[in-house]
């Protein structure tokens with residue numbers, strides 16, 4: 001199987017995806033701990049590890065729901081069903097959180113979380129650059145505007161540096 005040969009997502013599907021994200025964002029009123037006055041999130045340098053984890057877990061759950069439990073690189077990447085009956089996927093921070101200092105606003109935000117099948121997740125962490133570049137590019141294109149709304153500005157070349 002040629003795993004990295006992407007099936008391009010149709011334009012319309014793309015738009016639906018984004019509309020979904022924005023709709024979800026504005027209508028979301030689950031008991032989130034932080035104020036969603038604006039999608040931009042302040043940095044929280046003093047936050048306790050447990051609170052951080054709790055907030056992060058919630059965001060990951062939300063990201064998974066939002067992706068309909070599909071790999072965002074290629075929704076056709078099926079894995080296996082978990083106990084809840086959902087296709088198993090994993091969350092990944094597109095801009096690795098260790099680079100927070102380079103940004104004015106928090107990168108520990110929903111906009112920065114992508115959902116990937118376990119193989120794509122492995123690829124983005126461990127593959128040679130020439131192998132993972134396509135994957136990163138596609139995820140970047142899907143997220144850049146949404147990240148911008150969250151006050152996080154980054155161009156593709158700078159993002160790639162975080163994966164070297």
Ligand SMILES: [Zn+2]
Nearest residue numbers: 091092093121
């Ligand atoms: Zn990851």
Ligand SMILES: [Zn+2]
Nearest residue numbers: 071077117120
């Ligand atoms: Zn995948």
